[in-house]
């Protein structure tokens with residue numbers, strides 16, 4: 273339990289170096305919040321770049337259809353997988369999320385080009401489970 277003499281401050285001070293303003297957003301004053309946000313975005317982009325570079329050392333770009341083909345061993349379903357921050361994920365999802373943003377929970381990624389080993393985000397669309405089933409059904413009919 274928190275000792276009674278430990279009281280949270282109502283208006284904490286901005287965490288930016290040498291700034292004495294009152295916190296308005298998050299841990300920063302209004303002015304420094306925007307700077308901190310820009311820095312965070314830059315850090316995330318840097319982080320994503322590192323992961324993408326790692327993935328693409330195992331990818332061959334095909335000039336014909338523009339597919340970016342994963343060269344690693346596919347799993348039993350025919351998809352490539354890799355580990356990011358200790359989590360094993362499909363490589364096409366890693367590339368999609370690190371270039372386009374995180375996909376909502378429950379949504380699926382569909383390969384418009386029909387190649388499961390392709391990681392090109394241009395060739396991938398986000399669909400619901402239902403939509404995805406329909407897409408594959410129409411393929412079979414062709």
Ligand SMILES: [Zn+2]
Pocket residue numbers: 286287288291292293300301302303304305
């Ligand atoms: Zn500040």
Ligand SMILES: [Zn+2]
Pocket residue numbers: 337338339340385386387390391392395
């Ligand atoms: Zn493709």
Ligand SMILES: [Zn+2]
Pocket residue numbers: 381382383404407408
């Ligand atoms: Zn699909």
